[in-house]
Amino acid sequence: MHKQAMTSLNDFAEQKLAALDAMDLRRQTIVTARGAAQSARRDGRDGISFSCNDYLGLSQHPAVKAAGIKAIQDYGAGAGASQLVTGHHPLLQELEQKITRFKGTDAAAIFGSGYLTNMGSIPVFAGEGDLILLDELSHSCLFTGAQLSNAAGLTFRHNDMDHLNALLADHRKAHRNALIVTEGVFSMDGDLAPLERIGDLARHYEAWLMVDDSHGVGVTGGGKGSAGNIPVRMGTFSKALGSYGGYIAADQPVIDLIKNRCRSLIYTTALPPASAAAAIAALDIITDDPGLCAEPNRKARLFADQVCLPQPAAAIVPIILGTPERALKASRALAEQGFLVTAIRPPTVPDGTARLRIAFSAAHRDEDVLALAGAIRKLARI
Ligand SMILES: Cc1ncc(COP(=O)(O)O)c(C=O)c1O
Incomplete structure (x- = not known):
């Protein structure tokens, strides 16, 4: 009886997960060790995170x-x-x-x-x-x-x-x-x-x-x-x-x-x-240090300038790609170049608006912001 209930719960979970897989909406946790200047180590590789909300690097x-x-x-x-x-x-x-x-x-x-x-x-x-x-x-x-x-x-x-x-x-x-x-x-x-x-x-x-x-x-x-x-x-x-x-x-x-x-x-x-x-x-x-608090927005504006997006009001810049598949593909392409930019998919955002959500921090170096902008410009040409 108990075993049967377990089997049916596992079946239930597997069916739900298969449905998410089919829509590119399955999520998973990935071990990521964070360090100074928004550095992040994942899968044995060092990169720069543009997905943390640590806007001032204070963590x-x-x-x-x-x-x-x-x-x-x-x-x-x-x-x-x-x-x-x-x-x-x-x-x-x-x-x-x-x-x-x-x-x-x-x-x-x-x-x-x-x-x-x-x-x-x-x-x-x-x-x-x-x-x-x-x-x-x-x-x-x-x-x-x-x-x-x-x-x-x-x-x-x-x-x-x-x-x-x-x-x-x-x-x-x-x-x-x-x-x-x-x-x-x-x-x-x-x-x-x-x-x-x-x-x-x-x-x-x-x-x-x-x-x-x-x-x-x-x-x-x-x-x-x-x-x-x-x-x-x-x-x-x-x-x-x-x-x-x-x-x-x-x-x-x-x-x-x-x-x-x-x-x-x-x-x-x-x-x-x-x-x-x-x-x-x-x-x-x-x-x-109010000057420190102005930095995330300054970096976001520096980035937006480089990729011809409207000037952001705070530290977050979305790049809307539409389908989860496109957002995942872009995120993976950036990860290969050492930039961690997580794909944000429904239901976190409305259907049809899957995106890269780029979060800027005072801890980012300007050169990293410019390098990310370069990588995104290249992606747009693909
Ligand atoms: C707008 C908003 N409110 C609330 C929360 C939840 O905050 P916390 O991560 O401290 O639970 C978040 C973060 O995920 C958020 O973005």
């Missing part, structure tokens, strides 16, 4: 690494319990205070990851009888949070304010509360949300606004990230800040409610001390 910064090592020595490897039990260690408190000051809010809550932040906090703000409006290109964890909330969920066309306005006009009144959710810098396209106009619509229709600025912090606004009248400011320590963990910065009652109701904060072990310490050190570096 490899000596002060960030030293802070993590010291935290383990001082407090141990793990937090030991939820932050509502005994896991709210001194570094977590310090990180809360630091991100509060950095974002200019009253308070902040720290989560185990950006995914946990969005997945857990959206259901705190909205439930049955409420309305959530999401930009259609919002990250998977924003959709997951909206689905878990049991609120009515609608998507508006990417950055299309007329569409958002029309949806609010048609649906807002029938719901108790409304939450608009978008990203400051879109993770797969690198463009910015029109936050001022979204803020105006939010005010007009009495809706709340939550902005996921995972790809903005450390890169836009002189490092401070996206600006505007944003009651719920979400971000992650895992990208430009080079560490791990997520946060929401907001007014005190909002943060107090999260700490009382958010399942992905309450029922999970707190962020480890080393991750908190590394994030604190990274926040200090970017606060002291």
Whole structure:
């Protein structure tokens, strides 16, 4: 009986995988060792990664690494319990205070990851009888949070304010509360949300606004990230800040409610001390050095110039190739020349828009950026 069940589960998995294979959509993990200047060793070969979100190279910064090592020595490897039990260690408190000051809010809550932040906090703000409006290109964890909330969920066309306005006009009144959710810098396209106009619509229709600025912090606004009248400011320590963990910065009652109701904060072990310490050190570096924060965008612009693409607004440049097959082929051709540029395929991006997503970092050398541009220009001729 048990054996039969195992066989049928394996059959089920194999059939699903075969279907993914047939569409060039099967994914796999590949061992990759990362080092300084975005170097990456894979399959025994050294290359340069243009797929990491380590926009400032801080995951490899000596002060960030030293802070993590010291935290383990001082407090141990793990937090030991939820932050509502005994896991709210001194570094977590310090990180809360630091991100509060950095974002200019009253308070902040720290989560185990950006995914946990969005997945857990959206259901705190909205439930049955409420309305959530999401930009259609919002990250998977924003959709997951909206689905878990049991609120009515609608998507508006990417950055299309007329569409958002029309949806609010048609649906807002029938719901108790409304939450608009978008990203400051879109993770797969690198463009910015029109936050001022979204803020105006939010005010007009009495809706709340939550902005996921995972790809903005450390890169836009002189490092401070996206600006505007944003009651719920979400971000992650895992990208430009080079560490791990997520946060929401907001007014005190909002943060107090999260700490009382958010399942992905309450029922999970707190962020480890080393991750908190590394994030604190990274926040200090970017606060002291706004020049560093301008570098990822400068590199992205240098690249875009070379390949005749429009000037990027942040550190991400997509090269849309259409089919998964084309994206995989281009990615493999670049890997052969020592450039790691992962093919991004549906469902991460919409059907028909498989792409190379190129992420630039302050840690990239200009010569590597120019060499990648040369390789891409050659690819285009194939
Ligand atoms: C826009 C956006 N939000 C949230 C996340 C999740 O953050 P984390 O990697 O810290 O879980 C990511 C990253 O994958 C992201 O791109």
